Amino acid sequence: MLDIQHLSVSYAGGVSALSDFSLHMERGEVVALVGESGSGKTTAVRTILGLLPPGGTVEGGTVNFEGRSLLDLSRREWGRLRGKEISVIFQDSGAMLNPIRTVGSQFREYIRAHSALSRREAAELAGEMLGRMGLPNPESILASYPFQLSGGQRQRVGIAMAMTFRPRLLLADEPTSALDVTTQAQIVRQLLELRDACRTAVLLVTHNLAVAAYMAGHIVVMRSGRITDQGDREHLLRSEEPYTQQLLRSVPDLGGMWDV
Amino acid sequence: MSECILEGRGLTRRYRRPDGRTLTACRRVGLQLFPGETLGVVGESGCGKSTLVRMLAQLERPDEGELLFQGETITGLRGEALRRHRPHVQMIFQDSAAAFFPRMRVWDAVTEPLRSFHPLSRAQRREQAARLLERVELPVDFLDRYPHSMSGGQRQRLGIARALALEPEVLLCDEATSALDVSTQAQLVELLVSLQKKQNLSILFVCHDLALVQSLSHRITVMYLGTVVESLPSARLAADAVHPYTQGLLEAVFSLHTPPGKAIAPLSGEAPSPTHRPLGCPFHTRCPRRMERCSAEEPPTTVVAPGHTVACHLY
Numbered sequence: 001m002l003d004i005q006h007l008s009v010s011y012a013g014g015v016s017a018l019s020d021f022s023l024h025m026e027r028g029e030v031v032a033l034v035g036e037s038g039s040g041k042t043t044a045v046r047t048i049l050g051l052l053p054p055g056g057t058v059e060g061g062t063v064n065f066e067g068r069s070l071l072d073l074s075r076r077e078w079g080r081l082r083g084k085e086i087s088v089i090f091q092d093s094g095a096m097l098n099p100i101r102t103v104g105s106q107f108r109e110y111i112r113a114h115s116a117l118s119r120r121e122a123a124e125l126a127g128e129m130l131g132r133m134g135l136p137n138p139e140s141i142l143a144s145y146p147f148q149l150s151g152g153q154r155q156r157v158g159i160a161m162a163m164t165f166r167p168r169l170l171l172a173d174e175p176t177s178a179l180d181v182t183t184q185a186q187i188v189r190q191l192l193e194l195r196d197a198c199r200t201a202v203l204l205v206t207h208n209l210a211v212a213a214y215m216a217g218h219i220v221v222m223r224s225g226r227i228t229d230q231g232d233r234e235h236l237l238r239s240e241e242p243y244t245q246q247l248l249r250s251v252p253d254l255g256g257m258w259d260v
Numbered sequence: 261m262s263e264c265i266l267e268g269r270g271l272t273r274r275y276r277r278p279d280g281r282t283l284t285a286c287r288r289v290g291l292q293l294f295p296g297e298t299l300g301v302v303g304e305s306g307c308g309k310s311t312l313v314r315m316l317a318q319l320e321r322p323d324e325g326e327l328l329f330q331g332e333t334i335t336g337l338r339g340e341a342l343r344r345h346r347p348h349v350q351m352i353f354q355d356s357a358a359a360f361f362p363r364m365r366v367w368d369a370v371t372e373p374l375r376s377f378h379p380l381s382r383a384q385r386r387e388q389a390a391r392l393l394e395r396v397e398l399p400v401d402f403l404d405r406y407p408h409s410m411s412g413g414q415r416q417r418l419g420i421a422r423a424l425a426l427e428p429e430v431l432l433c434d435e436a437t438s439a440l441d442v443s444t445q446a447q448l449v450e451l452l453v454s455l456q457k458k459q460n461l462s463i464l465f466v467c468h469d470l471a472l473v474q475s476l477s478h479r480i481t482v483m484y485l486g487t488v489v490e491s492l493p494s495a496r497l498a499a500d501a502v503h504p505y506t507q508g509l510l511e512a513v514f515s516l517h518t519p520p521g522k523a524i525a526p527l528s529g530e531a532p533s534p535t536h537r538p539l540g541c542p543f544h545t546r547c548p549r550r551m552e553r554c555s556a557e558e559p560p561t562t563v564v565a566p567g568h569t570v571a572c573h574l575y
């Protein structure tokens with residue numbers, strides 16, 4: 001359903017952020033992108049979404065979604081696709097909420113922009129989605145302004161929104177790094193349930209290798225804009241690739257690694 | 261043990277929710293931080309960790325309770341006295357550098373806190389900035405760059421440099437490494453550990469990654485719904501933690517060897533809302549070992565081993 005071939009992207013000043021990046025995803029598949037800071041993971045996600053920041057240019061390659069090129073869609077076409085068929089969760093999705101409007105009014109507006117639901121139905125759906133994210137008392141969350149929520153509560157509002165329309169493709173860029181481990185487990189379970197129920201394809205960007213290994217059937221390791229290694233979990237755990245080994249060694253384990 | 265450097269006694273903080281109800285974000289939290297020590301704080305999203313940090317940093321006042329710095333109360337400090345206290349306790353956020361003004365160059369940004377305390381010339385500030393960059397192991401030629409053109413890990417080092425500008429005794433880190441990839445995270449933690457050793461810094465480290473917290477902390481405090489439920493030496497976290505919530509946390513950690521098909525069992529039961537604190541033990545609505553009295557009596561905090569306290573009726 002998603003097919004990327006030889007994609008190259010650069011930023012103003014000639015910074016090459018992605019080189020010869022290829023990726024293929026089928027419905028219901030979970031693929032993880034891992035790699036150090038600045039390796040181009042977010043650039044890949046933004047390119048797929050047609051949301052490169054100013055100065056970012058696609059130098060070459062193709063991105064096809066269900067047979068359609070995503071690189072030359074009009075704004076109107078994106079308006080129909082984004083947020084509904086292709087959704088995204090950013091690490092700071094919560095921070096993208098408008099600070100001077102309540103969470104509820106933004107969530108309702110989002111739902112009504114993509115559906116024919118009434119105000120009341122939209123409010124109910126929003127509450128139900130928040131409940132699934134393990135947020136107690138969704139009405140109180142909906143009545144709040146973003147500053148009245150904790151970081152993890154805001155993030156879960158962002159995740160709930162992205163999952164509302166059961167997208168066909170979900171791009172999740174560090175969705176759980178602001179969440180504690182039990183909440184993270186709950187979100188991981190919700191993502192997998194969405195995948196099972198709707199065969200949503202999930203592209204997961206994460207620095208948590210353990211979560212990647214648990215969720216993804218295919219893991220892609222990136223460094224300096226290039227894919228350096230890829231394969232399933234077993235492949236990675238046994239990989240001879242030096243950078244993959246270095247990443248695996250940096251994963252802290254309960255037991256301690258520094259002499260403090 | 262030596263005298264504690266920063267102490268909170270019975271810290272309580274309430275917020276008014278938009279629906280008019282009162283939410284208790286922190287409830288009688290007691291906490292001691294000793295010189296040269298790292299205290300890790302973990303707990304569920306929304307349990308009051310950032311609220312606690314804001315009180316310790318004196319960005320918010322507790323509604324009840326007392327705050328002491330080197331044994332002296334600082335709860336009521338205001339105006340000039342508070343301003344003079346500020347350098348002692350500094351904070352780093354998840355993306356501290358996002359708080360940098362976008363048009364400020366690195367040298368200006370890291371020495372900005374100095375401006376209100378020491379009148380320095382431009383040349384002196386550049387010199388200070390170079391020294392600070394060196395301390396956080398950033399190349400000196402970053403002086404004239406803009407923070408937003410740097411990577412997340414580099415920016416976070418900048419955040420640390422700025423926090424160190426005023427030579428604090430205490431560094432409060434609220435998810436300071438959560439946005440970074442594992443290897444960058446590891447390097448940053450290594451930096452914190454070495455700074456701590458050189459300067460006897462005390463660090464309060466709030467983070468969701470239990471293994472990471474454990475790897476750099478001497479002690480760990482576990483919070484649930486605004487209260488401290490367990491505190492123990494971090495080396496004993498995995499083996500000796502006894503509070504049912506702490507055990508639930510440990511079970512929820514993904515490891516590289518978690519089999520992909522394994523069912524994930526996040527805490528069952530509804531998370532209680534902080535506006536409707538349950539009576540008795542705050543964890544009783546989800547506790548697998550709940551007993552009759554758990555829903556009626558609040559468990560007292562008891563010492564189960566040296567340096568290990570727990571608030572649960574089982575102990």
Ligand SMILES: Nc1ncnc2c1ncn2[C@@H]1O[C@H](COP(=O)(O)OP(=O)(O)OP(=O)(O)O)[C@@H](O)[C@H]1O
Nearest residue numbers: 011015017036037038039040041042043053412441
């Ligand atoms: N708006 C921008 N302008 C110029 N360069 C940019 C911009 N955004 C990113 N870059 C550069 O492009 C490269 C790839 O960045 P990207 O954000 O895609 O990395 P990442 O893998 O998502 O990193 P992280 O793990 O820190 O989020 C980096 O060298 C970065 O400095």
Ligand SMILES: Nc1ncnc2c1ncn2[C@@H]1O[C@H](COP(=O)(O)OP(=O)(O)OP(=O)(O)O)[C@@H](O)[C@H]1O
Nearest residue numbers: 148149150151152275285305306307308309310311
């Ligand atoms: N200004 C505010 N007004 C009203 N409620 C608030 C305010 N700030 C925080 N809260 C509430 O207080 C509780 C504790 O929030 P806090 O930010 O301290 O949690 P946290 O433990 O840091 O969570 P996270 O891990 O998600 O960052 C939450 O329920 C939050 O909604």
Ligand code: SF4
Nearest residue numbers: 541544547554572573
């Ligand atoms: S006091 Fe009771 S409900 Fe609370 S943690 Fe202990 S056993 Fe569980």
Ligand SMILES: [Mg+2]
Nearest residue numbers: 041042043173
């Ligand atoms: Mg990124």
Ligand SMILES: [Mg+2]
Nearest residue numbers: 150151309310
């Ligand atoms: Mg917080």
